[in-house]
Amino acid sequence: MAAESDEPARRRLSRAEAKARTRALLLDAAARVFARKGFTGASVEEIAETAGFSIGALYSNFGGKEALFLELLSHRQTDRIAEAAQTLDRYEPGTGEAAAELGRLLLDVADKDIDFAPLQAEFWLYAVRNPDVLDAMAANLRAPRQALEGVISTSLAQQGAPAEVSAEAVATVVAALFGGLVRQRRIDPASVPEELFGQALKWLFAGINAGTTPAATESE
Amino acid sequence: MAAESDEPARRRLSRAEAKARTRALLLDAAARVFARKGFTGASVEEIAETAGFSIGALYSNFGGKEALFLELLSHRQTDRIAEAAQTLDRYEPGTGEAAAELGRLLLDVADKDIDFAPLQAEFWLYAVRNPDVLDAMAANLRAPRQALEGVISTSLAQQGAPAEVSAEAVATVVAALFGGLVRQRRIDPASVPEELFGQALKWLFAGINAGTTPAATESE
DNA sequence: GTCTATATGCCGATAGAC
DNA sequence: GTCTATCGGCATATAGAC
Numbered sequence: 001m002a003a004e005s006d007e008p009a010r011r012r013l014s015r016a017e018a019k020a021r022t023r024a025l026l027l028d029a030a031a032r033v034f035a036r037k038g039f040t041g042a043s044v045e046e047i048a049e050t051a052g053f054s055i056g057a058l059y060s061n062f063g064g065k066e067a068l069f070l071e072l073l074s075h076r077q078t079d080r081i082a083e084a085a086q087t088l089d090r091y092e093p094g095t096g097e098a099a100a101e102l103g104r105l106l107l108d109v110a111d112k113d114i115d116f117a118p119l120q121a122e123f124w125l126y127a128v129r130n131p132d133v134l135d136a137m138a139a140n141l142r143a144p145r146q147a148l149e150g151v152i153s154t155s156l157a158q159q160g161a162p163a164e165v166s167a168e169a170v171a172t173v174v175a176a177l178f179g180g181l182v183r184q185r186r187i188d189p190a191s192v193p194e195e196l197f198g199q200a201l202k203w204l205f206a207g208i209n210a211g212t213t214p215a216a217t218e219s220e
Numbered sequence: 221m222a223a224e225s226d227e228p229a230r231r232r233l234s235r236a237e238a239k240a241r242t243r244a245l246l247l248d249a250a251a252r253v254f255a256r257k258g259f260t261g262a263s264v265e266e267i268a269e270t271a272g273f274s275i276g277a278l279y280s281n282f283g284g285k286e287a288l289f290l291e292l293l294s295h296r297q298t299d300r301i302a303e304a305a306q307t308l309d310r311y312e313p314g315t316g317e318a319a320a321e322l323g324r325l326l327l328d329v330a331d332k333d334i335d336f337a338p339l340q341a342e343f344w345l346y347a348v349r350n351p352d353v354l355d356a357m358a359a360n361l362r363a364p365r366q367a368l369e370g371v372i373s374t375s376l377a378q379q380g381a382p383a384e385v386s387a388e389a390v391a392t393v394v395a396a397l398f399g400g401l402v403r404q405r406r407i408d409p410a411s412v413p414e415e416l417f418g419q420a421l422k423w424l425f426a427g428i429n430a431g432t433t434p435a436a437t438e439s440e
Numbered sequence: 441g442t443c444t445a446t447a448t449g450c451c452g453a454t455a456g457a458c
Numbered sequence: 459g460t461c462t463a464t465c466g467g468c469a470t471a472t473a474g475a476c
Contacts, residue, residue, distance in 0.1 A: 019441070038345060040260040043469060054443050059471070061441090118348055121341050125258060128338055128406050138408040145411075172411050173420045176400025177393065184396050186348050188358040191365075191392050200393045200424070207427030239459075263451060274461050275453085281459090285452070447472080457462080 023061050025051045030068050031076060035115035039069055039122050070133065073123050077140040080109050080116065081175050085147040093155045094205040099198025106178065106197045110185040117182050145171055161208050170208065174201065243281050245271045250288050251296060255335035259289055259342050290353065293343050297360040300329045300336065301395050305368040313375045314425040319418025326398065326417045330405040337402050365391055381428050390428065394421065 013021065029051035033042045044065050048058045062068045083105055091098035109116055127137035152174070153167035177200060185192035233241065249271035253262045264285050268278045282288045303325055311318035329336055347357035372394070373387035397420060405412035 015441080022441080036349065038258065038260055038349075040258055044471085045469080055471085056444080057442050064471070065469095118345055121345055124403060124407065125338055125341055125345075129256065129258075134407065141404075141407060168411070169413075169416055169419065172401070172404060172416065173397065173423075176404050176412075177397045178400070179403070180396025180398070180400035181392070183344060183399070184361075184392060187344065187354065187361060191388070192396075193389075196389055196392065199389065203393075203427035204420070204423050205427065206430045207423035207425065210426045210430045235459080242459085264453085265451080276462075277460050279453070442476090444475080445473085448470090450469080451467090452465105454465080455463085458460090 019061070022051075022053065022057060026053065026058055026061060026068070027072060027076065031072055031119060032115055034069060034072065034122055035119035039065075039126055069126070070136075072119075073126065073133065074136055074140065077123075077143075079141070079144040080105065080113075081141075081178065082144040082147050084174070084178060085144065085151050088148070088155065089151040092158075093152070094159070094202055096198075099195065099202055102198045102201065103194040103196070106181060106185070106192075107194055110182045110192070111189075117179075117186060120179075121183075145175055148174060155205075156208070159205070159209050165208055170204070173204065177201075239281070242271075242273065242277060246273065246278055246281060246288070247292060247296065251292055251339060252335055254289060254292065254342055255339035259285075259346055289346070290356075292339075293346065293353065294356055294360065297343075297363075299361070299364040300325065300333075301361075301398065302364040302367050304394070304398060305364065305371050308368070308375065309371040312378075313372070314379070314422055319415065319422055322418045322421065323414040323416070326401060326405070326412075327414055330402045330412075331409075337406060340399075341403075365395055368394060375425075376428070379425070379429050385428055390424070393424065397421075 026047065030042075030047045033047045033050055037043075037046070042065070044055055044058055047065075047068070048055050051058075058068070062071065084102060087101045087105060088098060091101060123137060127134045149167045149171040152170050156165060156167055156170070178197065181192050181197055181200075246267065250262075250267045253267045253270055257263075257266070262285070264275055264278055267285075267288070268275050271278075278288070282291065304322060307321045307325060308318060311321060343357060347354045369387045369391040372390050376385060376387055376390070398417065401412050401417055401420075
């Protein structure tokens with residue numbers, strides 16, 4: 001009673017802050033449960049319990065299971081690709097330092113953040129099966145991809161790469177390779193050693209700078 | 221009655237052949253439904269109906285939904301990676317012909333065989349979530365990967381690549397890139413043009429042959 | 441705003457007819 | 459060997475107490 005009327009927005013939590021906290025906890029729990037059980041396999045009961053709330057609280061804060069999932073898909077695309085972009089920005093692509101850092105990042109995503117890749121796969125499957133959200137998914141992937149494109153673009157210029165090499169194309173290749181290697185490492189870790197991602201990027205950038213194209217007939 | 225006792229195994233279908241045909245039809249239907257609805261989302265009723273049979277026929281031929289799925293996961297891994305290996309075997313990697321053929325293959329898998337990538341994603345998710353089948357999944361991926369490794373190995377030797385370049389590593393990179401690009405194309409087709417896969421392989425092989433490594437300090 | 445209790449529907453699996 | 463009918467269980471979503 002005492003701390004109710006004289007402290008308008010601080011002192012413990014305001015009602016709005018409490019609600020925001022509940023929402024955040026539910027979103028965290030949802031991310032974990034969706035990653036572990038899949039969208040269809042996850043139950044709202046387990047999500048609510050994991051967050052420490054009841055089913056009623058979930059429905060009070062979100063429209064339902066699908067709304068919760070779509071909120072994650074749209075606003076929780078932290079995408080570790082952005083981290084790769086930052087790493088490539090700090091170190092020069094094609095160097096040993098960048099390769100070592102990217103290897104660390106790959107292991108981090110594949111081995112430590114065990115919910116990341118499965119949740120991403122769930123997002124992808126949902127988008128492929130529901131054309132309505134396909135655009136949202138594409139938009140979410142575009143942001144980190146452009147960050148990657150930016151650092152690659154300046155790097156290509158510095159290294160004197162042929163002008164017709166598109167930074168967007170290289171960024172797409174790097175991102176696809178990253179995702180593919182993360183997934184392969186989850187299935188067969190021995191086949192994807194720590195250095196592989198960095199090594200592949202060394203090859204890639206060396207090949208780009210090696211000339212317009214190895215078969216110099218007139219391919220493009 | 222007439223065609224029963226005097227034609228032991230031909231004339232229409234024998235009982236064993238009929239059963240084999242039912243199994244095959246159920247497996248085909250299961251692959252489609254699992255790809256479109258996911259493992260949890262798919263119902264045995266829809267699978268049976270898609271195949272043109274009843275729920276009872278499904279249970280008579282398979283242990284249940286999970287057994288059906290695991291049979292697909294283990295024996296239906298046609299894996300288009302093997303096709304990529306064949307293509308690289310016919311044409312020289314790094315050439316324009318190989319690049320064109322691989323571009324065609326990528327579009328074929330991504331655009332035409334619309335159930336392939338989602339089903340593969342379902343397999344991957346199931347394996348990641350069920351450690352018991354993780355080994356089976358790894359084994360299935362290993363076969364086509366080794367086919368790819370074989371053609372890459374001879375190709376590297378012909379092109380005079382540094383001896384310390386591991387064909388297994390290159391094969392893993394190629395396979396991961398292929399899978400990653402297929403997925404990206406399903407989300408944002410414009411970002412993955414037909415030539416991209418072949419172009420990336422040209423860069424990759426050019427980089428491998430460019431020397432031990434661009435940063436020739438003493439990285440490996 | 442959060443909880444408990446419940447209504448309604450669907451799914452996997454089985455039993456028994458043919 | 460295949461089909462129809464059904465049982466038991468669990469999930470989503472809601473209604474009403476606090």
